[in-house]
Amino acid sequence: MARKRTVRNRGEAAKLEMTPMIDVVFQLLIFFIVTLQEQDILAQLNISRPAPDDQATEDRSIDLLTIEVGADQWVLNGRPFARPGGLPQLDRQLSRLASFSQDASVIIKCTADSPHGALIQILNILSREGMQNISVFSL
Amino acid sequence: MKRHRRINEGCDLDMTPMIDVVFQMIIFFIVTIKMDENINEEIRLEDAPEGPLATGEDPRTMVIEVDRRGWLSINNVQLNRSQLEGIISRRYNRFGNFPVVIRADRRAEHRHVRAVMDLCTNVGIWQIDFAAIKEHRN
Numbered sequence: 001m002a003r004k005r006t007v008r009n010r011g012e013a014a015k016l017e018m019t020p021m022i023d024v025v026f027q028l029l030i031f032f033i034v035t036l037q038e039q040d041i042l043a044q045l046n047i048s049r050p051a052p053d054d055q056a057t058e059d060r061s062i063d064l065l066t067i068e069v070g071a072d073q074w075v076l077n078g079r080p081f082a083r084p085g086g087l088p089q090l091d092r093q094l095s096r097l098a099s100f101s102q103d104a105s106v107i108i109k110c111t112a113d114s115p116h117g118a119l120i121q122i123l124n125i126l127s128r129e130g131m132q133n134i135s136v137f138s139l
Numbered sequence: 140m141k142r143h144r145r146i147n148e149g150c151d152l153d154m155t156p157m158i159d160v161v162f163q164m165i166i167f168f169i170v171t172i173k174m175d176e177n178i179n180e181e182i183r184l185e186d187a188p189e190g191p192l193a194t195g196e197d198p199r200t201m202v203i204e205v206d207r208r209g210w211l212s213i214n215n216v217q218l219n220r221s222q223l224e225g226i227i228s229r230r231y232n233r234f235g236n237f238p239v240v241i242r243a244d245r246r247a248e249h250r251h252v253r254a255v256m257d258l259c260t261n262v263g264i265w266q267i268d269f270a271a272i273k274e275h276r277n
Contacts, residue, residue: 018154025161032168039173043190043273044240049260069249110249116205117245119252120185120271128189138253 045123047108047136065097065131068139069110069118083118091125098129105133112139177214178242179204185245187271197238201230202270205243209251224258231262242270 068075073082074090077097081090098104106126110119119136126134182204203223204212211218213226230237239259243252256267 018158022154022158022161025158025165028165029161029168032165032172036168036172038276040184040272040276041274042184042193042195043187043271044193044268045187045190045271046266046268049256049265049267110253112248112250112253114249115245116243116247116249116252116269117185119249120187120245120269123269124185124187124189124271127187127191136256138249138256 043127045120045127047123047134050135050137065094065104065106067094067106067108067122069108069114069122071111071113071115074118074122087121094122094125095129098126098131102130103132105135106131107135107137109137109139177216178202179206179212179215182206182242182244183246184242184270184272186273186275188273190271190273192273193240193268193270199234199237200240201227201237202240202242203255205241205247205251205255207244207246209247209254211251211255220254220258223255224261227258227264228262231264236264238266238268239264240268240270 066077073080074086075081076090076093079093081087081093108119108122123134202213204215206212211220211223213223218226227239241252241255243255259265259267
């Protein structure tokens with residue numbers, strides 16, 4: 001009888017109480033699931049900035065694409081496109097011009113009051129067309 | 140005595156695989172969580188689905204934030220222009236050229252972005268990247 005009791009005691013001592021640990025672990029899990037917020041995937045649009053007194057860029061290349069970003073319109077080689085409605089036309093026009101030569105220089109001139117988003121929309125189109133030489137001037 | 144033990148065993152659920160899975164999930168969430176990312180949440184970036192993916196592989200990259208009103212910040216710490224100029228020029232003098240990413244709000248006027256770009260060109264950084272959203276996740 002005495003021997004039986006010892007055997008049973010040893011068996012109970014080996015058993016670990018799991019319930020509180022599981023509770024804590026579930027709390028942690030819920031915390032992490034709730035606080036998880038996935039980040040947006042970002043794009044990086046590379047441009048180069050001309051030197052402040054660089055006049056040579058203007059007449060360097062004949063394959064020149066000039067886009068002006070104004071407060072409420074874009075101007076592509078002298079032709080205005082209203083914003084935001086004119087974006088599809090501008091898109092078509094730009095891809096047509098870009099198809100002639102991929103390594104043409106692109107000059108974007110931004111007025112001081114133009115929104116930054118308008119510049120990004122242009123850079124997005126140019127990036128799709130594979131244009132590399134993009135300079136941003138500020139007017 | 141024998142029957143009693145059998146009933147106990149029948150009620151006992153094997154917790155080990157569940158605990159394993161739960162621990163795996165906790166480890167996953169701990170590893171993927173980003174507590175150190177201090178970005179200005181007010182800034183709304185323009186979409187650029189065709190733009191090249193931001194790899195973020197260069198640890199020297201300096202991200203300069205420009206919010207809707209043109210206020211400048213780095214890691215969500217607000218700076219004025221002379222402070223920013225000091226940071227950029229000190230860093231350029233110590234480590235040489237480094238990539239600059241401008242994280243500007245879509246509604247920010249160009250003159251605020253221009254001010255940042257001018258600070259960069261003044262010290263000799265000509266290549267500048269603009270951050271935009273390639274794909275929305277939340």
